[in-house]
Amino acid sequence: MISLPLVYTILALIAYTTGFWYSFMHLLAKREPNRWFIGVILSIGLLLHGYILEHDMLTTHGVNYDVFNLMSFTSGLMLLLSAVYSTYRPVIALNLLGIPVAATGLIFGFAFSHPDQFTEEHSLGLDIHIILSLSAYAVLLMATIQAVLMWFQDRELKKKQKRLWVNLLPPFQVMESLLFDMLITGFVVLTIALGFGFFTVDSFLAQHLAHKTVFSLISWVVYGVLLIGHFKFGWRGQKAIRFTLIGFSLLAVGFIGSKFILEMILGK
Template identity: 85%
Template sequence: MISLPLVYTILALIAYTTGFWYSFLHLVAKREPNRWFMGVILAIGLSLHSIVLKQDMLTLHGVNYDVFNLLSFTSGLMLLLSLIYSSYRPVTALNLIGIPVAATGLIFGFAFSQPNQYATEHALGLDIHIILSLSAYAVLLMATIHAILMWLQDRELKKKQKRLWVNLLPPFQVMESLLFDMLITGFITLSIALVFGFFMVDNFLTQHLAHKTVFSIISWFIYGTLLIGHFKFGWRGQKAIRFTLFGFFLLALGFIGSKFVLEMILRR
């Protein structure tokens, strides 16, 4: 018997696939996709995605923090933000990255998520801290991918090459404006997550969070410095790209590195 979550997953993938090919074919033909159609079709996909994720992630025992649930949540959030950004900036082509990412996260979340992966200490404030941290991580990951695209785009433009993917991207100035939109969103979300963390976590050393917190705070300072430098001193271009990449490197080192050491090496 086919389960309802499977039906929702298939319908979401159909919506994602439709949105991807509709956008891709229009952009290749150098025609702007209809924003209303893209918005509706991707909103349907994201709504179905969220229903599947809700059944796996929100349980009577608390939030299930299985790694594949988190992957599904992060990928869906990245597409949602991409859709929001493309609603007021001419960056529809970036949905061609967000859609496959969301579809992949949905498939992995549905197929491989495991039950009973809860936080040791369950509390609403702690759940909010974790969700905000994941949201900040997702936005800043988007900014990092975006910065890499900008670096490649700038390199190709300087070489005066006309590759297909370069032609699909918005102008460099538009990409740069969107980068700072992402950085502002990520910086604010990370700031709130850190505040919640300081109030909700009792003992950073006992819970093996000291190194993760230190890296997160350093990363927060780097992003804050970049934003101040941009709005006060006009920092942009390659300097903005380097700051973005270095900030996320530290954030990932604290989050992924500590998780790898604790679970794979120390077996905790």
């Protein structure tokens, strides 16, 4: 018997595939895609994606933080934000990156997550802190990918012949504006996540979170300095790209590095 989550997964993938090919064919032909159609088809895919996540992550014992569930959550959030940003900025082309990422995360989450494993009981405040932290990482990862695209775009624009993928991208100034939209969103969410962490985590040292907290705070400062520099001193271009990459590198070292040391080296 076919399960309902499987049906929803297939329908979500159909919606994602439809949105991708519709956008790609229109942009390739240099025609403006219908924003309403893109919005509706991606909304259907994301709603189905959200239902599957709710089914996989929310259990009677607590939130299931299986790594594949987290992949599905972050990839879906990235596409959601990409779709939201494209409603007020001419960046529909970036959904061509967000849709495959969300589809891949959905497939991995449905196929490989373990509903009976990796479930931990936390207080509501700590669960909110974890979800906000993951959301901040997802948004700032988007900003990092955006910064890398801008770096390649800037380099290609200086050449006489531009590659096809560069022609599909929005103008550099639009890409830069979107980068700061992402940075502002990520900075706000990271600020709230850190605030929840200080009030909900009993002991950072006992829970081996000191190093992760230090790197997160340094990263928060880097992003804060960049945003102040942008709005007060007009920082942009390559300086914004460098700060963005440095900020996320610190986050990655704090999060991924600490998990590697604790689990692989210390066995905790």
